[in-house]
Amino acid sequence: KAGVTQTPRYLIKTRGQQVTLSCSPISGHRSVSWYQQTPGQGLQFLFEYFSETQRNKGNFPGRFSGRQFSNSRSEMNVSTLELGDSALYLCASKLERWQLGTDTQYFGPGTRLTVL
Amino acid sequence: SQQGEEDPQALSIQEGENATMNCSYKTSINNLQWYRQNSGRGLVHLILIRSNEREKHSGRLRVTLDTSKKSSSLLITASRAADTASYFCATEAANAGGTSYGKLTFGQGTILTVHP
Numbered sequence: 001k002a003g004v005t006q007t008p009r010y011l012i013k014t015r016g017q018q019v020t021l022s023c024s025p026i027s028g029h030r031s032v033s034w035y036q037q038t039p040g041q042g043l044q045f046l047f048e049y050f051s052e053t054q055r056n057k058g059n060f061p062g063r064f065s066g067r068q069f070s071n072s073r074s075e076m077n078v079s080t081l082e083l084g085d086s087a088l089y090l091c092a093s094k095l096e097r098w099q100l101g102t103d104t105q106y107f108g109p110g111t112r113l114t115v116l
Numbered sequence: 117s118q119q120g121e122e123d124p125q126a127l128s129i130q131e132g133e134n135a136t137m138n139c140s141y142k143t144s145i146n147n148l149q150w151y152r153q154n155s156g157r158g159l160v161h162l163i164l165i166r167s168n169e170r171e172k173h174s175g176r177l178r179v180t181l182d183t184s185k186k187s188s189s190l191l192i193t194a195s196r197a198a199d200t201a202s203y204f205c206a207t208e209a210a211n212a213g214g215t216s217y218g219k220l221t222f223g224q225g226t227i228l229t230v231h232p
Contacts, residue, residue, distance in 0.1 A: 033218040048218030056217035088156055105220060107159040
């Protein structure tokens, strides 16, 4: 099976712009999570989607939003970009079984966003 | 905020030596996962250990989990130069519903350097 794919791999934007990142999960995986990685804050959870519904959200401002489509592909959007939004954005998918939620999350290669 | 701490922050060893990394966390968990990351790329899943397990092996990897101390360790035996990477532990918190809906909480990571 193909792994988690993310597009684009690199983005350069300027402050005030908005950006949309895309994630395609492993075939058959319906849970998609997003994470932000920065040198200062490390890896932080943004949100998780399952069957087009956001089930969990991290502590990020409303400028960060996401959605999931019926084919489980997911997008995240950041509006009114700030310099501090420069980061590696990682998407992960998992095959959720209904016992204990112990499934592995598989990560994509990430999108490197630079805000100038 | 990060759930746990990893120790040491950096580890430098020679090829053939063993590498041990430790992770501590704060809340009750469903499982703990270890990931590897090379040079700011995506995370590669190494091993998952459930809260009712104490030890797990995968190839040259050995993971232990002590839920009473809220700690875990990752041992890489007979290390190779290719093992040079950052290693992260990530926990899935336990809640009444049995799943944390995809949210993994990461430690700050250990940077491992293996010299040929």
